[in-house]
Amino acid sequence: MTGTERELRPFRLPSLRWTGIFVLLTLLSLDIWAWDSKAVIGGWLPVWVFHLLVLQFVLAFALWRFTQEWKP
Amino acid sequence: MSPTLIVLAVLTLYLAGSLWVGWRSWRQGAATLDDYFVASRRISPLVLFCTLAATNFSAFFFLGFAGASYRLGWPFYGLMAFGTSLVGLSILLLGVPIYKLGKAKGYLTPPELITGESGSQMLGWLYGAVLVIFTLPYLAVQPYGAGLVLESLTDGGIDGFHGAVLLTGVMLIYIWLGGMRSSVWTDLLQGGLMLGLMLTAVLVVMQGLGGFGTVGGDLAAAHPQKFMREGAVTWQVWLSYTLLWPMVVPMFPQLFSRFYIAESDKALRTAAWLYPTIVPLLFLAPVLLGVSGNLDFPELAKAESDSIVPILLLEHAPLWLAALVMTGALAAFMSTADSQLLAMSSILTRDIAASITELKEDEQYSLGRWLVVALAIVGLALAYDPPDTIFNVVSQAFTGLAVLFPTTVALLWWRHTRSEACIASILTGETLVAWTYLAAQGGGIPEWFTQGFHPSMPIIFLSAVILIVGSLLLGKDSET
Known part of the structure; x- marks a missing residue:
């Protein structure tokens, strides 16, 4: 086994900041404070679904940034 | 032209297209074990993303997903969407390490990596056994879904099981020829069809029902509960599914194997944010x-509601268009089933046959192709009379596979991991899966165990605790 192969594991995150960001986004997706929401947008899209849509695009952006930083 | 002939014409075109793409891919590849199982590790970023998505989104995405939305309403979007988006994080944090280790050490299957990194053949076999046992029922969902489509479209004219046999036969031809390479490139055709035709279905049905605003207004008046989470789902169940998808999806052997095929880690990084x-x-x-189906057909039984997409299309579109759109469901079936067959064949070839015999690479190549045929027959046999609706069949497999998540993460990310603790973690987890399944059939899973969460959550949690505590204790013992 070469030195490079031995050094592959364990993999490591660049910083705890990213863990915090992904946990925060997951908690925000719960949207528990508006659980009983009945509001809709455009007559057909529940507001809480719109909230989830936005969060997923934020997640996509966060992942894109993360890929720039984390290069094991 | 009779309805059956229209469906057959559309079907023939699609199947001929799949065979052509599969044949072209085979011609560009090499007849080697590495090319057959991991496409010589040369798949580019965009193609990798497409094959990951097409493989993940199965017949369940086209049929069961709409069926569950028919029953539960918009809250089903919440149960599926954010968790599936988090799969991007798994592609990055598991996919990149798996790719790097696979390339450095020549791994072709998931259990090979587990065996190689833990140094325990027993753990590798256990891991492989779990993958095969829980992928078989999942595999049965695919031809079952295809059968539902064909029966609905032809009003029973084409027997679903025989239609599934035909589709499986075509799939077998291109997988037999080109293995992973054919699977990946047919995924592009099938994924594109699935996406384009699903969007066409939405536009056609919405137009037929009077437009988005009208549908929303009518639904809000007749079925207001379909818009609300309260009463439909609890936050515990919601969180459970959000956490379950990023843990279980990379454990599907057909997804795990695709982490090996990237041409570079950039391909996985791109797929992660896409x-x-x-x-x-x-x-x-x-x-x-699914939600809109409640307007036209408010009283469908649970099993019938899994066919809500073809039912709606037959109501609101000409037959030729309905047949065309539902080809997307057939594409969804084939894009997942071919990958499952290949992944399971590779496990049985490499982790069982090659580990206990002296098979040369060309013999493994030949055995892998025959195993694809044998596994397809097993899948069809299971699909002949599936035990419950699509979602229930698949849900048993999900929890069983998710038990492997703590072991996979620990081996990649934690240097104190001990193989004995991984074995204990998996055995405990699978015992709990069996127990919760039996309890659900009887009086129900006790509340003290789930605390309101999906049963997979306490099972994965306990598996992780056993792995961590066991590794720390065994680590201490070895130091003294």
């Missing part, structure tokens, strides 16, 4: 269809 870019919009389509 996943949550596409999923949010893509998942709106089957939910919209």
Whole structure:
């Protein structure tokens, strides 16, 4: 086994900041404070679904940034 | 032209297209074990993303997803979407390490990596056994879904089981020829069809029902509960599914194996952020269809509601268009089933046959192709009379596979991991899966165990605790 192969594991995150960001986004997706929401947008899209849509695009952006930083 | 002939004409075109793409891919590849199982590790970023998505989104995405949305309403979007977007994080944090280890050490299957990194053949076999046992029922969902489509489209004219046999036969031809390379490139055709035709279905049905605003207004008046989470789902169940998808999806052997095929880690990085870019919009389509089905057909039984997409199309579109759109469901079936067959064949070839015999590489190549045929027959046999609706069949497999998540993460990310603790973790987890399944059939899973969460959550949690505590204790013993 070469030195490079031995050094592959364990993999490591660049910083705890990213863990915090992904946990925060997951908690925000719960949207528990508006659980009983009945509001809709455009007559057909529940507001809480719109909230989830936005969060997923934020997640996509966060992942894109993360890929720039984390290069094991 | 009779309805059956129209469906057959559309079907023939699609199957001929799949065979052509599969044949072309085979011609460009090499007849080697490495090319057959991991496409010589040369798949580019965009193609990798497409094959990951097409493989993940199965017949369940086209049929069961809309069926569940019909029953539960918009809350089903919440149960599926954010968690599936988080799969992008798994692609990055598991996929990149798996790719790097696979390339450095020549791994072709998931259990090979587990065996190689833990140094325990027993753990590798256990891991492989779990993958095969829980992928078989999942595999049965695919031909079952295809059968539902064909029966609905032809009003029973084409027997679903025989249609599934035909589709499986075509799939076998291109997988037999080109293995992973054919699977990946047919995924592009099938994924594109699935996406384009699902969006067409939404537009056609919405137009037929009077437009988005009218549908929403009518639904809000007749079925207001379909818009609300309260009463439909609890936050515990919601969180459970959000956490379950990023843990279980990379454990599907057909997804795990695809981490090996990337041409570089850039391919996986790209797929990671593309996943949550596409999923949010893509998942709106089957939910919209399912929820809207309540307007025309408010009293469907649970099993019938899994056919809500073909039912709606037959109501609101000409037959030729309905047949065309539902080809997307057939594409979804084939894009997942061919990958499952290949992944399981590779496990049985490499982790069982090659580990206990002296098979040369060309013999493994030949055995792998025959195993694809044998596994397809087993899958069809299971699909002949599936035990419950699509979602229930698949849900048993999900928890069983998710038990492997703590072991996979620990081996990649934690240097104190001990193989004995991994074995204990998996055995405990699978015992709990069996127990919760039996309890659900009887008086129900006790509340003290789930605390309101999906049963997979306490099972994965306990598996992780056993792995961590066991590794720390065994680590201490070895130091003294």
